[in-house]
Amino acid sequence: MKLHPMIAALRRHKAGVVLIALQIALTLAIVCNAVFIIGQRVQRVNRPTGLDEQNLYLVTQQWVGAPTGDDADSIQKMDAMQREDLAALRAMPDVASVTPTNSLPLLNQSSNGAMSLAADAKLLDGNARTTYYFGDENFVRTLGLHLVAGRDFNAGDVTNKGFRNTSEPAVVIVTKALADKLFPKGDAVGKIVYLDGSGTPTTIIGVVERLQVPSTGSWAGTFAWNATIEPVRLNGNFSSYAVRAKPGRLLAAMKTTTPLLYKVNPLRVLDDDSVKSFADIRSDAYRADVGMAALMGVICLILLGVTAAGIVGLTSFWVGQRHRQIGVRRALGARKVDILHYFQMENLLIAGIGAVVGVALAIGLNLLLMQHYEMDRMPVLYVLAGVVVVLLLGQGAVFSPARRASNVPPVVATRAA
Amino acid sequence: MFGYYLDLAWRSLKRTPILTSLMVLAIGLGIGACITTLTVLHLLSGDPIPGKSAQLFYPQVMPDTRSKTEPEIGFTYTDATNLLREHRADRQAIVVSNNIKVFGPQAGARPMSLSTVATTTDFFPMFDVPFRYGAGWTPTEDGNRARVAVISQELNDKLFGGGNSIGRNIRLDKWDFRIVGVLQHWQPQPRYYDLYGHGAFASGDSVFIPFSTSRDLADLGIEGNALDCWEQLTDQVHLENQPCLWLQYWVELDTPAKVSAYRDYLVSYSEQQKALGRFQFNGKPLTGLHDLMDWLGYLQVVPSDVRLQTWVAFGFLLVCLINTVGLLLAKFLRRSGEIGVRRALGASRRAVFAQMLTEAALVGVAGGMLGLLLALTGLWAVRRSPTDYAALAHLDLRMFLVTFALSIAASLVAGLLPAWRACQIPPALQLKSH
Numbered sequence: 001m002k003l004h005p006m007i008a009a010l011r012r013h014k015a016g017v018v019l020i021a022l023q024i025a026l027t028l029a030i031v032c033n034a035v036f037i038i039g040q041r042v043q044r045v046n047r048p049t050g051l052d053e054q055n056l057y058l059v060t061q062q063w064v065g066a067p068t069g070d071d072a073d074s075i076q077k078m079d080a081m082q083r084e085d086l087a088a089l090r091a092m093p094d095v096a097s098v099t100p101t102n103s104l105p106l107l108n109q110s111s112n113g114a115m116s117l118a119a120d121a122k123l124l125d126g127n128a129r130t131t132y133y134f135g136d137e138n139f140v141r142t143l144g145l146h147l148v149a150g151r152d153f154n155a156g157d158v159t160n161k162g163f164r165n166t167s168e169p170a171v172v173i174v175t176k177a178l179a180d181k182l183f184p185k186g187d188a189v190g191k192i193v194y195l196d197g198s199g200t201p202t203t204i205i206g207v208v209e210r211l212q213v214p215s216t217g218s219w220a221g222t223f224a225w226n227a228t229i230e231p232v233r234l235n236g237n238f239s240s241y242a243v244r245a246k247p248g249r250l251l252a253a254m255k256t257t258t259p260l261l262y263k264v265n266p267l268r269v270l271d272d273d274s275v276k277s278f279a280d281i282r283s284d285a286y287r288a289d290v291g292m293a294a295l296m297g298v299i300c301l302i303l304l305g306v307t308a309a310g311i312v313g314l315t316s317f318w319v320g321q322r323h324r325q326i327g328v329r330r331a332l333g334a335r336k337v338d339i340l341h342y343f344q345m346e347n348l349l350i351a352g353i354g355a356v357v358g359v360a361l362a363i364g365l366n367l368l369l370m371q372h373y374e375m376d377r378m379p380v381l382y383v384l385a386g387v388v389v390v391l392l393l394g395q396g397a398v399f400s401p402a403r404r405a406s407n408v409p410p411v412v413a414t415r416a417a
Numbered sequence: 418m419f420g421y422y423l424d425l426a427w428r429s430l431k432r433t434p435i436l437t438s439l440m441v442l443a444i445g446l447g448i449g450a451c452i453t454t455l456t457v458l459h460l461l462s463g464d465p466i467p468g469k470s471a472q473l474f475y476p477q478v479m480p481d482t483r484s485k486t487e488p489e490i491g492f493t494y495t496d497a498t499n500l501l502r503e504h505r506a507d508r509q510a511i512v513v514s515n516n517i518k519v520f521g522p523q524a525g526a527r528p529m530s531l532s533t534v535a536t537t538t539d540f541f542p543m544f545d546v547p548f549r550y551g552a553g554w555t556p557t558e559d560g561n562r563a564r565v566a567v568i569s570q571e572l573n574d575k576l577f578g579g580g581n582s583i584g585r586n587i588r589l590d591k592w593d594f595r596i597v598g599v600l601q602h603w604q605p606q607p608r609y610y611d612l613y614g615h616g617a618f619a620s621g622d623s624v625f626i627p628f629s630t631s632r633d634l635a636d637l638g639i640e641g642n643a644l645d646c647w648e649q650l651t652d653q654v655h656l657e658n659q660p661c662l663w664l665q666y667w668v669e670l671d672t673p674a675k676v677s678a679y680r681d682y683l684v685s686y687s688e689q690q691k692a693l694g695r696f697q698f699n700g701k702p703l704t705g706l707h708d709l710m711d712w713l714g715y716l717q718v719v720p721s722d723v724r725l726q727t728w729v730a731f732g733f734l735l736v737c738l739i740n741t742v743g744l745l746l747a748k749f750l751r752r753s754g755e756i757g758v759r760r761a762l763g764a765s766r767r768a769v770f771a772q773m774l775t776e777a778a779l780v781g782v783a784g785g786m787l788g789l790l791l792a793l794t795g796l797w798a799v800r801r802s803p804t805d806y807a808a809l810a811h812l813d814l815r816m817f818l819v820t821f822a823l824s825i826a827a828s829l830v831a832g833l834l835p836a837w838r839a840c841q842i843p844p845a846l847q848l849k850s851h
Contacts (some may be wrong), residue, residue, distance in 0.1 A: 002569055004620065015834065016743060016746060019746065020743060026732065026735060026736045026739065030732045030733065030736065034729065064528065070636050118509060288722065288802075291802055292722055295726065299729060302733075306446065307740065309443070310739075310743050311437050313436060313743065313744045314743045314744070317747030317748075317751055321750075321751075371723055372721075
């Protein structure tokens with residue numbers, strides 16, 4: 001088939017051609033970037049926390065009338081209350097293990113600082129930023145972390161202190177990301193570090209494979225995998241416990257937790273949010289991302305639909321307009337399939353022009369978004385896939401009007417218009 | 418004539434229901450998406466205190482020694498109280514807040530965890546806070562560390578059934594406070610006066626107490642959410658002498674002359690503090706003085722996702738518009754015969770143009786109605802989302818009108834090219850071929 005007559009025909013419909021091409025170009029630009037945003041959000045939502053998230057839940061509670069002082073006597077009283085809770089939770093038949101904790105990944109409540117190789121460094125001059133988790137000898141096991149070097153905490157390592165007390169622990173476990181940052185040779189176990197510019201040495205006794213920081217905010221993005229676990233029960237008039245239920249017993253364990261804790265000590269505040277499964281913590285943390293991805297997805301679909309409808313509309317009009325010419329071509333010997341191909345080729349040509357413009361627009365839009373929003377460079381693959389999609393969309397949309405055109409009988413040519 | 422065009426347009430649209438509904442749908446979807454995102458954006462970037470925002474300023478100094486290129490957002494106790502004492506602005510206030518356990522007057526009632534603001538006496542007149550009963554505390558009460566409190570209308574309704582509770586007590590943690598004022602409903606969004614470490618669209622505050630009292634009762638723990646320290650702390654409860662940024666400081670400056678004088682004052686204050694050995698900097702000190710709207714922009718109060726969504730929505734509308742242009746073009750040119758006859762019977766080009774635009778506008782009105790429905794649905798979806806501004810997402814009268822204006826304008830723009838092409842149709846040719 002020759003392109004020459006086709007181009008000659010299109011020159012008589014400049015406005016329509018430009019409109020379809022422009023629409024395809026804009027659709028391509030928006031859809032590519034939207035799909036890229038979706039991809040990024042999905043990737044963010046799917047990154048593993050390092051926890052074994054199934055069967056895990058968090059209990060957060062406040063005591064009423066607990067001592068509030070920082071004196072040793074008050075601290076020991078609060079610690080006794082905490083240990084009483086821990087013992088009760090551990091005795092539950094549906095529970096596999098329990099640890100006190102200050103936070104969990106994705107919870108967005110964090111205590112952060114810096115780790116240095118030298119003593120008495122200025123806080124912000126530390127060698128690596130880190131978040132701190134405080135737990136006991138069951139922390140690693142309860143959260144389902146993978147110890148890749150050194151040893152886990154034992155009961156002898158665990159101490160307790162008031163939550164405002166800034167003294168540093170004798171031993172810690174760190175994540176592999178943090179260990180590699182401080183000791184690139186991979187020999188972190190047994191090394192001395194200093195936490196938050198303190199002068200007290202702390203020994204790294206173990207390394208876990210992965211543990212995300214509690215914050216999902218972009219400000220914590222620079223140290224998202226730098227975590228330090230201290231074998232310390234923090235004492236305050238509040239406490240939280242991470243609980244691992246036995247497989248399949250999560251709901252049962254969660255249900256009995258509140259009444260159990262009230263039985264241990266009725267003077268406390270537990271509300272609806274106090275017992276929360278990790279699945280809920282995860283979905284709360286990423287709801288905005290999921291929402292954004294869904295919105296972009298809906299916009300993409302509608303956009304493609306609108307563009308397809310536009311192509312159907314304009315092509316139908318052209319078919320109607322060229323009714324007689326089609327008849328003439330048929331009368332002169334063109335087969336049905338020739339007519340069909342003619343309209344398909346025409347569409348391919350227009351969509352192709354649109355796609356070329358669209359590629360430029362898509363890349364331009366991506367650069368613009370990179371400048372104004374936190375966005376990465378879009379891989380070429382997205383643009384290429386986008387081109388294929390809009391070309392296929394054009395072919396799909398043009399099929400029905402082209403079929404109608406190919407069904408125009410040759411006899412039309414002989415009738416007066 | 419317009420009525421006749423309207424009638425013609427209606428007939429013409431009825432003749433091609435699929436094409437018509439496609440156009441209405443395209444305009445409606447585009448408008449719906451735009452109005453939804455615009456409403457959210459408008460709401461988030463609105464002026465929380467119109468008429469006053471240009472006089473409210475947030476000063477910044479840089480007391481710490483971290484190498485930085487921007488002055489700090491938070492204030493140390495020393496700097497905030499120094500500035501307050503020197504009293505160089507028309508009004509000034511320290512602001513810091515936290516959730517505190519609050520007990521009602523009934524014995525045995527469960528404590529509530531309520532957002533409590535510790536501030537100074539100028540807070541209420543400076544931010545135009547409306548009172549239902551009583552008033553704010555006096556400077557003397559600030560000085561005496563008086564245990565007085567101002568409570569919100571909502572808390573007053575809850576604890577005292579909405580009655581005049583002046584002189585009655587509420588208990589914050591372990592301490593009794595005498596109520597001196599009850600607010601009229603006051604919940605500016607964004608919660609601009611207390612953004613440091615807090616969500617911008619948090620729900621309102623329930624209790625206000627003198628800052629000096631909150632330091633006297635340091636165990637109350639009103640120390641904000643963003644305790645930012647640059648050296649090891651020696652005391653985590655009494656933060657007065659700690660190397661920490663945790664307070665906010667607002668000033669009211671009524672004239673441009675006072676604004677520039679205050680800028681100079683911040684510089685001279687920094688230099689004076691350098692001489693005292695507290696500040697360290699080379700050359701000129703880093704200071705800042707932002708007016709309220711500027712400050713909201715500086716802290717990026719409008720989430721970037723919302724801006725992005727607005728841009729996407731407008732891109733979407735653009736595609737929908739181009740689509741409508743194409744469909745209208747097809748529709749008008751298909752009626753070449755009819756137009757030719759009208760032209761031959763004496764209709765001017767202008768008349769044909771007006772007729773076609775009327776038809777486009779009719780599509781716009783229908784699209785606007787559909788867009789309105791979709792926007793209401795969209796905002797309903799936003800309200801159900803977990804974002805902190807969700808509850809605010811309502812369509813106001815202005816956005817309601819904007820919907821139709823935008824929709825009709827969009828359809829008229831879309832109709833321009835097709836209408837122009839239609840009125841170019843020569844009468845004779847059409848008559849000949851039919």
